[in-house]
Amino acid sequence: MKWLSDDRLNHLRTLVSEPDFSSTKYTFLKELGRGGMGAVYLAEDRELNRLVAIKVLNTPDITDDLRRRMIREAQIIAGLEHPGIVPVHDVGTLPDGRIFYAMKYVRGSRLDEYATQSASVNDRLRKFQAVCDAVAFAHAHGVIHRDLKPQNIMIGSFGEVLVLDWGVAKVVDERGSIRVSPRSSASNQTMDGTVIGTRDYMSPEQARGDVEQIDERSDVYSLGAVLRFLLTDKPTKTAKAICSKAMAHAPESRYASASELSADIARLLDSEPVSAYRENAFEKVSRWVAKNRFLVLLILAYLLMRIILIFTSRP
Amino acid sequence: MSKPLIGVVLGAVLGAIDGLTAFFTPAVRDQLAGIVFGSTIKGIIAGIAIGFFAKKFHSLPIGILFGVIIGAFLAFLVALMQGGYYLQIILPGTIVGLIVGFATQKYGTSAATANS
Numbered sequence: 001m002k003w004l005s006d007d008r009l010n011h012l013r014t015l016v017s018e019p020d021f022s023s024t025k026y027t028f029l030k031e032l033g034r035g036g037m038g039a040v041y042l043a044e045d046r047e048l049n050r051l052v053a054i055k056v057l058n059t060p061d062i063t064d065d066l067r068r069r070m071i072r073e074a075q076i077i078a079g080l081e082h083p084g085i086v087p088v089h090d091v092g093t094l095p096d097g098r099i100f101y102a103m104k105y106v107r108g109s110r111l112d113e114y115a116t117q118s119a120s121v122n123d124r125l126r127k128f129q130a131v132c133d134a135v136a137f138a139h140a141h142g143v144i145h146r147d148l149k150p151q152n153i154m155i156g157s158f159g160e161v162l163v164l165d166w167g168v169a170k171v172v173d174e175r176g177s178i179r180v181s182p183r184s185s186a187s188n189q190t191m192d193g194t195v196i197g198t199r200d201y202m203s204p205e206q207a208r209g210d211v212e213q214i215d216e217r218s219d220v221y222s223l224g225a226v227l228r229f230l231l232t233d234k235p236t237k238t239a240k241a242i243c244s245k246a247m248a249h250a251p252e253s254r255y256a257s258a259s260e261l262s263a264d265i266a267r268l269l270d271s272e273p274v275s276a277y278r279e280n281a282f283e284k285v286s287r288w289v290a291k292n293r294f295l296v297l298l299i300l301a302y303l304l305m306r307i308i309l310i311f312t313s314r315p
Numbered sequence: 316m317s318k319p320l321i322g323v324v325l326g327a328v329l330g331a332i333d334g335l336t337a338f339f340t341p342a343v344r345d346q347l348a349g350i351v352f353g354s355t356i357k358g359i360i361a362g363i364a365i366g367f368f369a370k371k372f373h374s375l376p377i378g379i380l381f382g383v384i385i386g387a388f389l390a391f392l393v394a395l396m397q398g399g400y401y402l403q404i405i406l407p408g409t410i411v412g413l414i415v416g417f418a419t420q421k422y423g424t425s426a427a428t429a430n431s
Contacts, residue, residue, distance in 0.1 A: 295418060302329070302410045309403050310339040 019056045020095050026054060026102065042105060045089075051105040052089060055165070056098050067093065074101060077166045080141055084134025086154070086162045106164070108157050112150035115230055124230045125239075125269055127153075130161035132223055132262035138163075139216040139258055144170040146214065148222035149201040150229055170214060201225040204249055217251040220261055224254070227265075238268055241277035318423040322366025323359055325418050329411045330358020340403075357393060357408070361385050362415050369419035378420035379413055386412015 019041060021028050026043040029051075033040045038057040045052050071091055078088035090102035109117075111131075115124060131153055135145060145152075145166060152165040203221035205213035224246025231239050242264050248254045255261040255276075264274045271291035273279055279287065289296050316324075334354030337343050343350060365382045372378065390408025394401045 295414070295421070298410075298414045298417060302407065302414060305410060306333075306336050306407060309406065310336060 019054075019098070019100070021054075023095050024092060024100075026052065043102070045102070052102045053105045054100050054102050056094065056100045058098070067099065071099070074099075076141075076171050077143060077169055080138055080143060080166075082134055082137040084130055084161050084163055085138060085166070086164045088166070103164070104162075106154045106156055106162050108155050108160075110151055111153035111155060111226070112229070114155045115150065121231065121233075122269060125265055127155060127161050128223075128227055128230055129262050129265045129269070131163060131226065132258045132265060134161065134163045135219055135223060136258035136262060138166075138169070139219065142172045144172060144214065144216055145219050145222070146170055146206065147198060147201075148219055148226060149198045150226055151198075153226070172215070203251070205251065213251065215251070216257055217254045220246050220254045220256075220258055221248075221251075223258060223261055237283075238274050238277045242268065242274060245276040316423050317366075318369040318419045319363060319366030321423040322362035322364075322369065322415055322419045324362070325415050326358035326360075326362020326365070326411070327355050328358070329414060330355040330361075333358065333407050333411060336407075353393065357389050358411060358415075361389050361408075361412055362419075365412065365415045366419050366423075369416075369423070373420070375417070375420045379416040382412040382414070382416020382419075383409055384412070386410070386415070 018028055018031075019039075021043060025045060025047045027046055029042040029044060031039060032042050032053060038055055041054045041056065043052055043054045044050070074088060074091040078091070081087070086106060087104050088101050089104065092100055092102075094100055111127065114127070119127075131148075135148065138145060143166070145163065145168075147165060147168045148163070152163065154162045154164055156162060199207070201222045203214070203218040206218050206221075224243050227239070227246065228235075228243045231243070235243070242261070245253070245264075246255055246261055255264070260275070264276055267274045271287055273284070273287070331351055331354065334351035335347075337347055337350040337354075361382075364385050365378070368381050369378050372381075387405055387409040389412075390405040391401075393408070394404040397404065
């Protein structure tokens with residue numbers, strides 16, 4: 001018997017795990033990452049001669065009905081045209097039955113990597129605000145992300161912010177009821193209450209698998225968790241209050257929308273009072289002084305000069 | 316609040332404070348009311364001029380420079396009428412102009428911004 005070397009074995013494993021793109025216009029290049037629900041690959045679009053990121057979902061035993069619904073959902077998500085949402089270029093099925101999405105290949109770093117670099121708190125808050133705006137746009141179009149976390153947010157090479165991985169997104173119809181979600185519907189996960197998302201960033205109702213309770217406030221909870229992650233070093237009382245409000249256990253105690261959260265972040269950046277925190281008089285004055293430091297210094301200099309003049313001009 | 320209004324309010328407040336400090340100069344204490352009134356009017360005139368300038372020109376250094384010039388010029392006229400106390404009148408007047416120049420550039424809405 002001839003034994004295979006570890007290198008050869010690993011090579012064979014890689015070949016087996018590679019998706020079969022032979023029936024598509026894409027050429028496999030390499031694996032970019034892997035998660036519980038699927039893997040992302042770098043591929044080349046031969047027709048348009050560009051690089052794309054392809055997400056292949058782990059749903060080989062999909063029925064025709066579910067496939068149609070998933071593709072319909074993918075079309076809705078592809079319709080989210082916003083600078084903060086990674087565009088979906090294509091959707092299709094591999095020969096083994098798995099669904100794939102072809103998305104824009106974003107060069108840059110993930111938000112968690114970006115945060116470990118020397119980004120200032122204000123810079124992190126500005127990026128976070130851009131995330132809130134993108135999510136608010138999706139909510140306005142009836143799409144709930146459901147898996148917001150730093151690993152699903154990219155900071156591009158020009159500082160642009162892109163929210164990725166809309167694969168578990170939920171589409172809510174005009175009546176506010178859930179239609180289906182691409183990945184979850186394939187395995188009936190939300191239908192029977194199985195948990196979807198990432199534990200540390202998941203709202204309580206999502207963690208319970210309470211599909212009827214999941215709405216845009218579930219994303220607000222996840223955004224709060226992302227904010228908490230970004231502000232790990234000495235967050236201010238105000239920033240902590242924003243996190244707490246966004247991550248309130250009861251959905252009705254949270255910000256009603258991602259736009260409201262974004263507005264509070266804007267106020268925090270502008271040293272304005274935020275809705276999540278009631279300041280006392282001393283804090284109000286401190287904030288005003290901090291915001292208008294130069295003017296306060298000028299007035300103090302003026303008063304000091306006045307006092308000096310009073311004493312020096314006395315007979 | 317519009318830039319000219321900020322200029323007027325700040326100019327009036329600082330002008331009044333400026334005038335009230337005459338209380339600490341015994342030689343002119345009996346003329347305090349007139350000094351406060353004159354100083355407030357001077358502050359308002361400076362505030363209007365600096366505020367309208369800020370509405371037209373959006374530049375912090377130029378706004379501050381204009382404030383300093385207007386403040387110093389008006390204070391010089393007052394000192395000339397008083398026939399003395401040049402340092403005690405011109406120095407605070409100049410700083411008031413500087414503060415109003417800074418504040419009108421930094422705060423308040425110009426007409427174009429308010430309409431947009």
